[in-house]
Amino acid sequence: MPESGSDDQEVRAKHxxxxxxxxRIVEHAFIADVMRQLWLRDILDIEVLRAEFDTSGYDLVMSSASVLRHIQLKVSLVNGARSRVNINLKLGNCPSGCVLWIVVNxxxxxxxxxxFGGPPGEPLPDISDRGVVRHTRANAHGQKAVRDGQRSLSQSEFKSxxxxxxxxAVIEQLFGIERQNS
Known part of the structure; x- marks a missing residue:
């Protein structure tokens, strides 16, 4: 970990x-880690598809054990200030939509x-009643418009x-594949 407060500020600024x-780096590492773990378990029926952009609310699709997951990835820095994430309502229309928030050092x-998500085969829990998301910039009248189709979820709504x-634990949530006994 950075040693001085100045170094910590530089690290946070870089992030x-x-x-x-x-x-993108965290996404690639996550995909590799999941695939490696499944490989070690002799589970070889895995597919990964990446969205070119996330207008449908997901970053990637992963499939294994007959479970198809549309996954929205969120990334934040450990001890960071981020306490909420914005989720596209369209993710609720995807089979087994879920949100995985990865905290990194x-x-x-x-x-x-x-x-945040349901069991394999179940849709994303309804988030339409959550707080609306507003644009970060105000219009000429000083008003920040609502971002249609976006909802804000707090960290407390996520299962650690x-x-x-x-x-x-992630693999179990994604695909219902139970942990291996060591």
């Missing part, structure tokens, strides 16, 4: 400035996984996937 790059290593092997 903020290059957040899209950071999210300054080395982009996953520290915590946070889960902890335990000895957090990735096993």
């Amino acid at each position: 903020a400035t290059y957040s899209v790059l950071r999210e 300054h080395k982009l290593e996953a520290i915590e996984y946070r889960w 996937l902890d335990g000895r092997d957090k990735l096993d």
